[in-house]
Amino acid sequence: MNAEIITIGDELLIGQVVDTNSAWMAEQLNLIGIRVVQITSIADRREQILTTLKEASSRAEIILISGGLGPTRDDITKNTLCEYFGTRLVFNQEAFDNIVRLFGVRGYTITPVNRAQAELPESCTPLQNVNGTAAGMWFEEKGTIYVSMPGVPFELQGLMTDHVLPRLAKINGQKIIHRTILTHGVGESFLAAKIEAWEDSLPRHIRLAYLPQPGIVRLRITGTGTNKQLLENEIDEYANKLYAIIPEYIFGEGEDTMELVVSKLLKEHGYTLATAESCTGGYIAHLITGHAGSSEFFKGAVVAYSNEIKENILGVSEDTLSHYGAVSRETVFEMAAGIVRHFHVDCAIAVSGIAGPGGGTAEKPVGTTWISVLSPKGAETRMFTFGEHRGRNIRRAALAALDMLRKQLI
Numbered sequence: 001m002n003a004e005i006i007t008i009g010d011e012l013l014i015g016q017v018v019d020t021n022s023a024w025m026a027e028q029l030n031l032i033g034i035r036v037v038q039i040t041s042i043a044d045r046r047e048q049i050l051t052t053l054k055e056a057s058s059r060a061e062i063i064l065i066s067g068g069l070g071p072t073r074d075d076i077t078k079n080t081l082c083e084y085f086g087t088r089l090v091f092n093q094e095a096f097d098n099i100v101r102l103f104g105v106r107g108y109t110i111t112p113v114n115r116a117q118a119e120l121p122e123s124c125t126p127l128q129n130v131n132g133t134a135a136g137m138w139f140e141e142k143g144t145i146y147v148s149m150p151g152v153p154f155e156l157q158g159l160m161t162d163h164v165l166p167r168l169a170k171i172n173g174q175k176i177i178h179r180t181i182l183t184h185g186v187g188e189s190f191l192a193a194k195i196e197a198w199e200d201s202l203p204r205h206i207r208l209a210y211l212p213q214p215g216i217v218r219l220r221i222t223g224t225g226t227n228k229q230l231l232e233n234e235i236d237e238y239a240n241k242l243y244a245i246i247p248e249y250i251f252g253e254g255e256d257t258m259e260l261v262v263s264k265l266l267k268e269h270g271y272t273l274a275t276a277e278s279c280t281g282g283y284i285a286h287l288i289t290g291h292a293g294s295s296e297f298f299k300g301a302v303v304a305y306s307n308e309i310k311e312n313i314l315g316v317s318e319d320t321l322s323h324y325g326a327v328s329r330e331t332v333f334e335m336a337a338g339i340v341r342h343f344h345v346d347c348a349i350a351v352s353g354i355a356g357p358g359g360g361t362a363e364k365p366v367g368t369t370w371i372s373v374l375s376p377k378g379a380e381t382r383m384f385t386f387g388e389h390r391g392r393n394i395r396r397a398a399l400a401a402l403d404m405l406r407k408q409l410i
Contacts, residue, residue, distance in 0.1 A: 001172045003029050004060040005039045006052055008067035008077055009151060012041045021066050021156055028165055033174040033224070034062060044068055049080045057144050062168065067151035069134035071113045078121065078137075081148060085139055087123040095126055095135040102133060124148075127163040131155045136163060145171075175228045179235050180211075181219045181242060182256055183249040184403050188212045191219075195245055198238075206238060214392040215399040216258075251406060258402045259287040265409040266297045266347065271375065273405075274343035275301040276314055276335040278326065279353035279369060284398045299343045304335060304352075314338030327352050327364055329372075333381050336372040347375040349401045356390045367393050371401045377408040 005025055011017040019041060026036040037059055042048045049068075056063045068077030082088055096118035103110050117133050120126055127136030127147075132155040139146040147164050149156045183191060188210050192199075199208050205225055211218035221239060225231040243250060252261045266273055275284045285301035288294050302313055307326055310316040315338040316331055324330045335350035353369030360366035367386035373379070384400055386393045 001034050001062055001168075001174065002037045002060040003034050003062035003064060004037060004056040006056060006063065006065045007039070007041045007151065008044060008049065008065065009041075010043050012067075013043055021151065021153055024153070024157065025064055025066075025160065028160060029062075029064075029168070030176055030178075032165060032169040033172050033176045034168060035176065035224075044074055044076055046076060046080050046083075049077065050084055053084055053146070057142075061144055063144065063146045064164070065146065065148040066156055069117075069148065069150045071117055071133070077148060078119075081124075081137065081139070081146075082121045085121060085123050085141060087121045089119040090122045092118050092120045092126050092135070094128065095120060098128055098130070098135070099133045127159055129155055129159055130162070131158045138163075138167075173226055175225055175231060177223045177225075177228065177231050177235055179221045179239055180254050181221070181239060181250055182252045182254075183217045183219060183246065184215060184251050184258065184399060186217065186246070186249045188217050191217055191246070191249070195219075195242065198241060198245055202238065203234075206235065215396040251403060257287075258399050258406070260291060262402045262406050262409070263288065263291060263294060263297070265406060267293075269346075269376075269409060271346035271409075272297050272299050272343075273347045273349070274299045274339045274345045276339040276348065276350040277301060277303050278305055278310070278335075278351060279355040280351045280394050280397050280401075281305065283394050284349060284351065284401055287398060287402070299345050302339060302342070310335060314342065325364070327354055327368055327370055329370055329381050329383065332370040332372040333379075336374045336379075336381075340374055347373070347405060349373055349405060351397055351401055353384075353386075353393070353397060355393045355397075356388055369393070369397045369400075371397065371404060373401065373404040373408060375405060375408045380404055380408065 005022045007019050007022055012019050022039045029036055040052055042052050068075045099114055099118055120135060120137060124137040124139050127138055129135050132150055132152060134150040136159040137148040149159050206223045209220040211220055221235055223231045223235045251258060277284055282301055282303045288298050304310045304314055307321050311318060314335050316334040320330045320334055332350045332352045336348040339348040350372045354360050354364060354366050356366035366388050369384045372381040386396045
């Protein structure tokens, strides 16, 4: 089944409020096999609501609406829904009892405006909102399901969890299964060329999506079917074939991050780690220590931004810096060796580069980065040329350094 999400509110269109409801609803619908085909944000205007509902009904069997159900005059969704469905507002005792309960807990006095919130379209099935005064409303017309809910996130999520999702799950017979494989060290276009034959072999009910970000391309395999176990087995089969084609680029799946994968390997080997960072400014250490348990293996870091620190703390020789420069194979290797001596660790990562936007030369353009990794498994020093964007260069350098260590540890 297909669904469309409509969010109502001027505050969404002027950027005053960020629409988090749509992302959450889309994720939850996907988990029960319902595909969202469109998300639309519109103003609190009668004409726009009516037009959008009519258009949505031509695209989707399920239409979820959020917003415009408050007690004030600018909340017009309820009255507009009455017009759309050709019905009228009637007093609902259960909805009013819920308002009385909430106001009693909060010590508020019920006003006529609050009482009016218990008036609901006669043709709807009310959905009790235990977290707020605006009830949810479930409509069915000409094979299409419409559900209207308040825009307050915790109220909407409560209604979805308690009422909407369980009902939709019973109605929908389709299952949607995702498996996301994470790659590093390969661009999207090159990756597409590498796996073109594999992608062409996918059956119609299994699709591939490329989801790139700086340094990483996520490959999301999505299957749709009625038998969950058979679908999972089929996706596993195609994922295993993908692993056989590009094993050198795959570092994890799902919610894995490069730093978590490396951290797990370090713990398994019982190795310790420290970093010597110039152009990354401590970002690698930040990634590692952003997760609980890193103190088991991570000893510390030196942000050696200046040549003085490289010499006096890490022991890089003055001759190396003068002959080869701070961004060089020789310097970054001596940084790594220095961090091993200084912190008495098993593994070291050292990075030095030109993050930009300035500082580049014809010989060493912006993005030039040297990385050295030392571990009991070996030593490797490599040069990368990332690009001209400072933030992306730092991110890509950190990921490349961690991936070099990962490959040594496996």
